[in-house]
Amino acid sequence: MSYSGFRLIKEALRGHSGWKPAWRNPEPQPGYDFVIVGGGGHGLATAHYLAKVYRKSRIAVLEKGWIGGGNVGRNTTIIRSNYLLAGNEPFYELSLQLWEGLEQDLNYNAMVSQRGVMNLFHSDAQRDAARRRGNGMILHGSDAELLDTDGVRREAPFLNFNNARFPIKGALMHRRGGTVRHDAVAWGYARSADRHGVDIIQNCEVTGFRIENNKVLGVETSRGYISAGKIGVAVAGSSGRVMSQAGMRLPIESHVLQAFVSEGLKPVLPGVITFGAGHFYVSQSDKGGLVFGGDIDGYNTYAQRGNLPVVEDVCEGGMALMPMIGRTRLLRMWGGVMDMSMDGSPIIDRTQIDGLYFNGGWCYGGFKATPASGRVFAHLLATDTPHETATAYRFDRFEKGLMIDEKGVGAQPNLH
Amino acid sequence: MIIPHPILGPRDAQEFVYLGDASLLNRPDWQAEDASSAFHDYQYQRNNPAGVHRELWFHEQGDRSWLVVTRDTTTHEILKAELARDVALAGETAK
Ligand SMILES: Cc1cc2nc3c(=O)[nH]c(=O)nc-3n(C[C@H](O)[C@H](O)[C@H](O)COP(=O)(O)OP(=O)(O)OC[C@H]3O[C@@H](n4cnc5c(N)ncnc54)[C@H](O)[C@@H]3O)c2cc1C
Numbered sequence: 001m002s003y004s005g006f007r008l009i010k011e012a013l014r015g016h017s018g019w020k021p022a023w024r025n026p027e028p029q030p031g032y033d034f035v036i037v038g039g040g041g042h043g044l045a046t047a048h049y050l051a052k053v054y055r056k057s058r059i060a061v062l063e064k065g066w067i068g069g070g071n072v073g074r075n076t077t078i079i080r081s082n083y084l085l086a087g088n089e090p091f092y093e094l095s096l097q098l099w100e101g102l103e104q105d106l107n108y109n110a111m112v113s114q115r116g117v118m119n120l121f122h123s124d125a126q127r128d129a130a131r132r133r134g135n136g137m138i139l140h141g142s143d144a145e146l147l148d149t150d151g152v153r154r155e156a157p158f159l160n161f162n163n164a165r166f167p168i169k170g171a172l173m174h175r176r177g178g179t180v181r182h183d184a185v186a187w188g189y190a191r192s193a194d195r196h197g198v199d200i201i202q203n204c205e206v207t208g209f210r211i212e213n214n215k216v217l218g219v220e221t222s223r224g225y226i227s228a229g230k231i232g233v234a235v236a237g238s239s240g241r242v243m244s245q246a247g248m249r250l251p252i253e254s255h256v257l258q259a260f261v262s263e264g265l266k267p268v269l270p271g272v273i274t275f276g277a278g279h280f281y282v283s284q285s286d287k288g289g290l291v292f293g294g295d296i297d298g299y300n301t302y303a304q305r306g307n308l309p310v311v312e313d314v315c316e317g318g319m320a321l322m323p324m325i326g327r328t329r330l331l332r333m334w335g336g337v338m339d340m341s342m343d344g345s346p347i348i349d350r351t352q353i354d355g356l357y358f359n360g361g362w363c364y365g366g367f368k369a370t371p372a373s374g375r376v377f378a379h380l381l382a383t384d385t386p387h388e389t390a391t392a393y394r395f396d397r398f399e400k401g402l403m404i405d406e407k408g409v410g411a412q413p414n415l416h
Numbered sequence: 417m418i419i420p421h422p423i424l425g426p427r428d429a430q431e432f433v434y435l436g437d438a439s440l441l442n443r444p445d446w447q448a449e450d451a452s453s454a455f456h457d458y459q460y461q462r463n464n465p466a467g468v469h470r471e472l473w474f475h476e477q478g479d480r481s482w483l484v485v486t487r488d489t490t491t492h493e494i495l496k497a498e499l500a501r502d503v504a505l506a507g508e509t510a511k
Pocket of ligand 1: 037038039040041042043062063064065067068069070071072073074075076077079204205206207213215234235236237238242257258259293334335336337338362363364365366367368369
């Protein structure tokens with residue numbers, strides 16, 4: 001069933017009695033050509049592009065819980081293409097372009113809203129770095145604008161410009177960046193994949209891999225054995241756990257990132273504002289809640305909750321940046337487990353085991369990557385060659401000294 | 417989280433800086449034949465278990481000692497804290 005304005009009117013006239021479930025709930029088949037492990041944004045997007053762009057069939061997505069219950073439903077929904085390094089920016093620019101056409105591609109309203117992302121700076125050195133990053137972005141076909149203090153004041157007059165430690169000296173403005181309704185991304189990709197024949201199998205946890213002569217034959221799951229030609233693992237925060245079942249260690253640690261949302265307010269924020277120096281970023285959802293967050297807690301964890309010191313730290317950052325936030329009440333807070341890689345960049349690559357492919361290491365920035373991640377992972381699965389925008393995302397980059405260290409912090413997953 | 421410091425008693429985890437897996441105490445032999453691959457594994461690869469994890473915490477805001485803390489990564493329960501020095505000298509760090 002296609003969604004359209006016409007369909008909406010028709011359904012409104014007959015009491016919304018004609019809507020069908022957005023995807024089937026099939027029983028697992030004994031075998032598939034492609035099995036995607038993980039029904040988050042990346043797994044579902046991979047299935048969608050495999051079926052739609054690469055015209056593959058006999059595809060299943062196996063999800064241990066319900067789709068959208070992982071980080072794709074827990075993030076703060078920011079999308080942007082404002083990376084500096086050559087290994088990264090073409091990939092994120094592809095992603096932003098796919099976001100721009102996503103709703104037509106999926107026939108689903110994902111509420112893609114390019115309301116702008118503003119990264120504040122507070123010193124000459126930071127201004128130089130922002131200018132350099134902006135030029136890098138423009139050279140890669142993205143957009144960037146350097147704002148001075150008055151430019152920021154025009155966008156967001158309510159900020160505290162005269163903070164003694166971090167006075168606002170300007171910002172790098174990325175107008176095509178913004179936010180997307182995160183759950184709708186999972187649902188939209190799931191519905192589209194399903195319409196292209198993909199089996200989305202929920203409540204199906206992968207508990208092991210059957211590997212013979214260094215070739216993967218299938219997966220053991222909580223719903224029985226499923227054989228597979230090729231297996232793509234895209235389980236984000238569970239990467240270490242799942243790949244250890246194939247005997248692999250990864251350059252990844254799992255950490256928790258917390259997020260917060262306030263009660264609903266009238267529109268006050270024009271777009272996304274990041275205050276990196278104060279470990280705080282904020283946007284306003286279409287429902288009116290201020291959605292904000294800060295740093296990871298900083299220790300290994302698989303518990304999808306964090307601790308109070310980071311709550312305090314984030315709220316202090318918020319008060320320092322926009323004191324008016326002190327008048328609003330916090331509605332909810334939660335945490336998600338993230339796959340923090342050693343250089344802060346992802347891995348999309350074959351493994352040493354034939355037929356087993358890996359997609360992970362997204363740190364706290366994998367939501368914006370969802371369309372491109374699915375597109376390039378599908379490319380890798382379908383063609384066995386890396387997509388041209390993802391040639392740097394290899395396992396062996398650490399061995400070869402080819403890290404993609406966007407933040408320049410070295411091998412420290414708890415600093416990214 | 418409260419870390420039971422072996423000398424100072426219960427201390428808030430906020431006083432500490434986290435480094436990661438305690439296997440970082442086992443620096444490979446730089447003269448070994450396979451030193452370059454051993455250092456790659458040492459520097460970048462992690463077990464990253466869901467469950468009991470032995471890890472290094474530095475008491476930066478306290479006595480500046482390094483501890484090996486045994487903690488459950490699924491519940492945040494802290495099971496044990498030892499001086500990293502004692503662990504290293506006993507040669508029994510997490511492999
Ligand atoms: C608080 C927070 C804020 C964030 N903010 C942003 C942001 O503003 N912008 C941005 O770009 N990114 C952000 N991120 C990061 C982003 O959410 C993630 O990088 C991204 O969602 C990860 O990819 P995914 O959607 O595929 O992951 P998930 O949705 O986590 O998907 C992985 C799936 O695998 C399943 N799985 C795990 N183990 C198994 C198994 N054994 N068998 C079967 N299935 C399994 C899980 O149940 C899960 O559904 C944020 C993350 C958090 C936690």
